[in-house]
Amino acid sequence: xxxxxxxxxxxxxxxLGAGLAACGPIGVPDSxxxxxxxxxxxxxxxxxxxxxxxxxxxxxxRVRFGVExxxxxxxxxxxxxxxxxxxTIDVEGDLTRGRIAIDYGELPDGVRPEMLNVFGWSxxxxxxxxxxxxxxxxxxxxxxxxxxxxxxxxxxxxRLTTDAVGDSITTDAGVVLPIKEGTNRGFWAYARAAAIAxxxxxxxxxxxxxxxxxxxxxxxxxxxxxxxxxKGRFDACVLAGTGSQQILVRNRLPFPVLLDLPADGxxxxxxxxxxxxxxxDALDGIRxxxxxxxxxxxxxxxxxxxxxxxxxxxRTPVRLTGRLDWSVVALDAGLRQLDLMLPNxxxxxPRTAEALLLAHTExxxxxxxxxxxxxxxxxxxxxxxxxxxxxxxxRGVADLxxxxxxxxxxxxxxxxxxxxxxxxxxxxxxxxxxxxxxxxNTIYEKYMPEGSRSAKAILDTLRGTTGAIRSAVPKADxxxxxxxxxxxxxxx
Numbered sequence: 001x002x003x004x005x006x007x008x009x010x011x012x013x014x015x016l017g018a019g020l021a022a023c024g025p026i027g028v029p030d031s032x033x034x035x036x037x038x039x040x041x042x043x044x045x046x047x048x049x050x051x052x053x054x055x056x057x058x059x060x061x062r063v064r065f066g067v068e069x070x071x072x073x074x075x076x077x078x079x080x081x082x083x084x085x086x087x088t089i090d091v092e093g094d095l096t097r098g099r100i101a102i103d104y105g106e107l108p109d110g111v112r113p114e115m116l117n118v119f120g121w122s123x124x125x126x127x128x129x130x131x132x133x134x135x136x137x138x139x140x141x142x143x144x145x146x147x148x149x150x151x152x153x154x155x156x157x158x159r160l161t162t163d164a165v166g167d168s169i170t171t172d173a174g175v176v177l178p179i180k181e182g183t184n185r186g187f188w189a190y191a192r193a194a195a196i197a198x199x200x201x202x203x204x205x206x207x208x209x210x211x212x213x214x215x216x217x218x219x220x221x222x223x224x225x226x227x228x229x230x231k232g233r234f235d236a237c238v239l240a241g242t243g244s245q246q247i248l249v250r251n252r253l254p255f256p257v258l259l260d261l262p263a264d265g266x267x268x269x270x271x272x273x274x275x276x277x278x279x280x281d282a283l284d285g286i287r288x289x290x291x292x293x294x295x296x297x298x299x300x301x302x303x304x305x306x307x308x309x310x311x312x313x314x315r316t317p318v319r320l321t322g323r324l325d326w327s328v329v330a331l332d333a334g335l336r337q338l339d340l341m342l343p344n345x346x347x348x349x350p351r352t353a354e355a356l357l358l359a360h361t362e363x364x365x366x367x368x369x370x371x372x373x374x375x376x377x378x379x380x381x382x383x384x385x386x387x388x389x390x391x392x393x394x395r396g397v398a399d400l401x402x403x404x405x406x407x408x409x410x411x412x413x414x415x416x417x418x419x420x421x422x423x424x425x426x427x428x429x430x431x432x433x434x435x436x437x438x439x440x441n442t443i444y445e446k447y448m449p450e451g452s453r454s455a456k457a458i459l460d461t462l463r464g465t466t467g468a469i470r471s472a473v474p475k476a477d478x479x480x481x482x483x484x485x486x487x488x489x490x491x492x
Contacts, residue, residue: 030043030044030048030064030065030066031043031062031063031064031065032050032062032063032064032065033060033061033062034050034051034052034057034061034062034063034098035052035061036052036053036054036055036056036057036058036061037052037053037054038051038052039051040099040101041063043063043065044065044066044067044087046103047067047087047102047103048065048087048100048101048102048103049100049101049142049144050063050065050089050098050099050100050101051098051099052095052097052098052099053097053098053099055097056095056096056097056098057093057094057095057096057097057098058093058094059093059094060092060093061091061092061093061094061095062091062092062093063089063090063091063092063095063098064089064090064091064092065087065088065089066087066088067085067086067087067088068085068086068088069085069086070082070085070086070154071086074086074121074128074152076119076128076154076156077127077128077172077343078159078170078172078174079158079159079169079170079171079172079343080119080128080156080157080158080159080343081111081156081157081158081159082119082154082155082156083104083107083108083111083116083154083155083156083157084102084104084105084154084155085154086121086152086153086154087100087102087152087153087154088151088152089150089151089152089153091150095150096148097146097147097148097449098146098147098148098150099133099144099145099146099147100118100131100144100145100147100153101137101140101142101143101144102118102142102143102144102153102155103140103141103142104116104141104142104143104155105141111157112157112185113136113138113141113143114136114138114185114186115157115158115160115185115186115187115190116136116143116155116156116157116187117130117131117134117143117145117155117156117157117187117188118130118131118134118143118144118145118147118153118154118155119131119153119154119155119156120145120147120149120151120152120153120447121149121151121152121153121154122149122151122395122446122447123151124395124446125342125395125396125399125446125447126346126392126393126395126396127342127343127396128154128156128343129149129342129447129448130145130156130187130191130341130454131145131146131147131149131153131448132145132146132188132448132449132452132453132454132455133145133146133449133452133453133454134146134187134188134454136186143155146449146452147449148447148448148449149447157187158187158190158191161176165178166178166179166180166181167179167183167190169190169194171194171198171336171339171340171343172339172343172348173282173283173339173348173349174276174279174282175198175201175279175280175282175283175336175339177193177194177197177198177201177340178197179193179194179197180193180196180197188454188457191340191341191454191458192457192458192461194340195337195340195458195461196461196464198333198336198337198339198340198461199333199336199461199462199464199465199468200468201280201336202280202329202332202333202336203329203465203468203469203472204280204472205280205281205301205304205332206255206256206301206302206304206328206329206332207254207255207256207301207302207303207469207472207473208301208302208303208304209303210250210251210252210303211250211303211304211305212305213235213237213248213250213305214248215237215238215239215248216239217239217240218237218238218239218240219238219239219240219241219245220240220492221491221492222238222245222310222489222490222491222492223489223490223492224236224237224238224487224488224489224490225487225488225490226485226486226487226488227485227486228253228484228485228486229481229482229483229484229485230482232252233251233252233253233485234249234250234251234252234253234257234322234485234487235249235250235252236248236249236250236320236487236489238310238489244309244310244311244312245309245310245312246270246307246308246309246310247267247307247308247309247310247489248305248306248307248308249300249305249306249308249320249487250300250304250305250306251300251301251302251303251304251306251485252302252303253302253324253477253482253483254302254303254422254472254473254474254477255302255324255421255422255469255473255477255483256299256300256301256302256304256324256325256328256329256332257299257300257302257322257323257324257325257328257483257485258291258295258297258298258299258322258323258324258325258327258328259297259298259299259300259320259321259322259485259487260295260296260297260320260321260322261292261296261297261298261308261320262318262319262320263296265311265360265361266310266311266318267308267309267310267311267318267320268292268308268309268311268357268360269285269288269289269292269298269306269307269308269309269357270307270308270309271285271288271289271350271351271353271354271357272284272285272307272350273285273350273351273354275350282350283332283335283336283339283348284299285350285353285354286335286347286348286349286350286352286353286400287299287328287331287332287335287404288306288353289352289353289356289357289360290331290400290401290404291331291404292357292360292364293356293360293364293367293368293371293401294368294371294372294401294404294405294408295408299328299331299332300322301328301332310489315491316491317488317489317490317491318488318489318490319486319487319488319489320485320486320487320488320489321485321486321487322484322485322486322487323419323421323483323484323485324421324422324482324483325411325421326411326414326416326421326428326429326432327407327408327411327412327432329432329465329469330407330411330432330433330435330436330439331404331407331408333436333462333465334403334404334407334436334439334440335348335400335403335404337440337458337459337461337462338399338400338403338440338443340458341444341455341458342396342399342443342444342447346390346392346393346396347393347396347397347399347400348396348400352388352390352393352397355388355389355390356384356388356390356397358388359384359387359388362387363380363383363384363387366380366383366384367380367381367383367384371384371398371401371402371405372401372402372405373402373405374398374399374401374402375398376394376395376397376398381394381398382394385397399443399446402442402443403439403440403442403443406435406438406439406442407435407436407439410435410438410439411432411435414428414431414432414435415427415428415431416428420480420481420482421482421483422473422477422478422479422482422483423478423479423480423482425466425469425470425473425478426466426470429465429466429467429469429470430463430466432465433462433463433465433466436462436465437459437462440459441459
């Protein structure tokens, strides 16, 4: 590695050389003056090269680099393995965009240079973000990428699992995504293949075959009446329990239902905090938490059985009404893309969803507007985060709410999005997919350069939503007027 060679040439200390070989390069701050549109400048004895494109900054810009081991408070996402040490940067001047190249030197066994990518640290997000526009130079043994983040950088690659079926990667939330055979080996090529697999996974998850509805022991003090169009396509029952009662609802329609919850909070979703890492249900908890806060609803995928909690003590009937709704597909697909592109483990964990739901009764109404705007610094949002024990994940949580609010608002205006959904699959689908992409971009642009080709390639996978949904929904079900649901729970 160039940096190591420079150190050894200047300081011939055998012990230090052995330490560098074991732990990676440790350098002193190295300052350079860079000019927008000018040549790249080398620092840390060639370990780093940095440039500013035209329009990426103004006036005198000075950058100062250093190197240190990856600190414990900045761990790599579970699905990413890092290579080498962390490169730090301090900026003086007006800088909005840059391009950084980092030498990778000798790689650990099993790590291929073409699979490497540069990751930038976002202090706001509290996580590492993959830089876009990355190129691996096998001759110079370096990886370069575009950045609007100016804090720290590290090289990394997907943590691959290879078996008889082929390669797969695991996202931050624990979702395992297969990589199509023949995909060119490269970080972003694998990211796009994973995004396609993620979309297929979402569609299968939301339009699958009905599960068995097992409801024993049934509560004897509550009667349940279910009405659906067509008849018999939705089921519900109440399990007997202590302290509270669980409502099981099963959707046998081939499309997700958005089920409105009572405004008084008597019914809320139950998060499965023990969901397995490779389960397609991994993001259901956070999705339903987002819906609960923003619209007072919960999603029930096609073929799914979902557990709700009925608070005891009321003697009046509880009514749940539902309808087929495109927003569930948009939310599910978008959250999976965020899980892939902006890894932030705490914001997407089932326990985060559970903590937010526990705080909903007290904080939900007060925080709705601020959360929808992604206003993490709003006093009401800060109070919620403290109550839920999530102050360290505030920006990530706010991003999820901001994206979801955008999707819910935009899909509600799409023709056929909340009525005659199955009959409008061909025409409504492309509109909803476009809305989802645009809402994701409002989040991506905080961490990635606007118009990044790598990010756009990931978003392009959403164009396949319509075809995937139409293939999953039998033609016999694509009828107008399908999908209205009402569940009435009456204490005896």
